[in-house]
Amino acid sequence: MKAILLGDAMIPSQGFEKAWNKHLNAYGNNIIVGDWETSWDKLQYRRLEVEKNGPEIEVVDDLILKEGKDADILMGLFVPVSSKVMDAMPNLRIVGVSRAGLENVNVEEATKRGILVFNVQGRNAHAVSDFTVGMILAECRNIARAHYAIKNGTWRKNFVNGDYIPELGGRTIGLIGFGYIGRLVAKKLSGFEVNVLVYDPYTSEEDVKSGGGTKVELEELLKNSDFISVHARLTDSNKGMIGKNEIALMKPTAYFINTGRAGLVDQKALAEALKEKKIMGAALDVFTTEPIPQDSEFLALDNVTLTTHIAGTTADALTNSPYLLAEDIASFLLNNKAKFIVNKEVLDNKDFQAWLTNIKR
Secondary structure, three states: OEEEEEEOOOOOHHHHHHHHHHHOHHHOOEEEEEEOOOOHHHHHHHHHHHHHHOHHHOOOOHHHHHHHHHOOEEEEOOOOEOHHHHHHOOOOOEEEEOOOOOOOEOHHHHHHOOOEEEOOOOOOHHHHHHHHHHHHHHHHOOHHHHHHHHHOOOOOOOOOOOOOOOOOOOOEEEEEOOOHHHHHHHHHHHHHOOEEEEEOOOOOHHHHHHOOOEEOOHHHHHHHOOEEEEOOOOOOOOOOOEOHHHHHOOOOOOEEEEOOOHHHEOHHHHHHHHHOOOOOEEEEOOOOOOOOOOOOHHHHOOOEEEOOOOOOOOHHHHHHHHHHHHHHHHHHHHHOOOOOEOOHHHHHOHHHHHHHHHHOO
16 A cells, blocks of 8 residues: 655654554555645645635645555645646545534545545644634633733823723633534633533534533524624635624624634624624634734724634644544554544445455455
8 A cells, every 4th residue: 555645844754653663564554754834924825725715726746746656545734735746646535624613625525536535523622622712712801902011111000991991700601613623622611610502503402512512503693792702614615604783693792712613604704793892802722814904903902802823733632643644544444444434435445445455455
């Protein structure tokens, strides 16, 4: 079996190579190792463009063009896996990305071609949930603003929310999305003795209740929450789900936190609401364009905390994710058990089954 392992500036190829050697070496050491994008700045731009427009906008990596014709497996983090990549890899049978998002993989095309796709759900769930709690506190308690003021020679005590600086106890937290991250946010906030409302059409009422929340419709959540935090995955059907009308439902004392995806929120409507003090404040880690443009309206506002898309970036989350991916693929090849298969219908594909049978001989 031959594999191509393509890292990038966030997780270099050595991480995937070590993960392969630990979990998949029994299936062969014919691995081709390289990096898709080694510049951190270029990576941030390219991956965001792929998230917005899909993997088909990218050209095929040179290493894939050179070595991909007889490769069975492609693994990486942000490497775009388009139909053009699949054309260059006619023997491709498994694609694995060490992230929860699938924006860089054309899953529909992979399914048609009998290619099994793996991701790593929850790989940075602790990192993002920790960060979310931090963003809630930073925004409502003016932590970042006070720090900035001191660094610039001002002992600041007055803030936009001076008449309403809340404690968390007894407040209502609205979570939009209750997957790995949303569930952990609820768990970590439970020590603050908050009430948790959850909007997630894909999670049952029983599962929400077991995670410490109450399942409600989006309108009820927006009207009743003191803090609203976004943890939904971005799809074609929910782009811009938080727009002007939804923001108008929020309390004037509400805080809005987004460590998920910028595309879920109408950025112009949010900036306008903050500017006109229709909501109390916001904390944002994701933006439609990254780095954030210097003419962004958010930069002129005093009631928003901004960070550089770092919620999921911890040493633990990055280092562990290739191992989680390789381990899951190995478990599948060994005993047909896996946690992270995306398109299980491929398991019924005759060509895939023939390949799998041959691999296991």
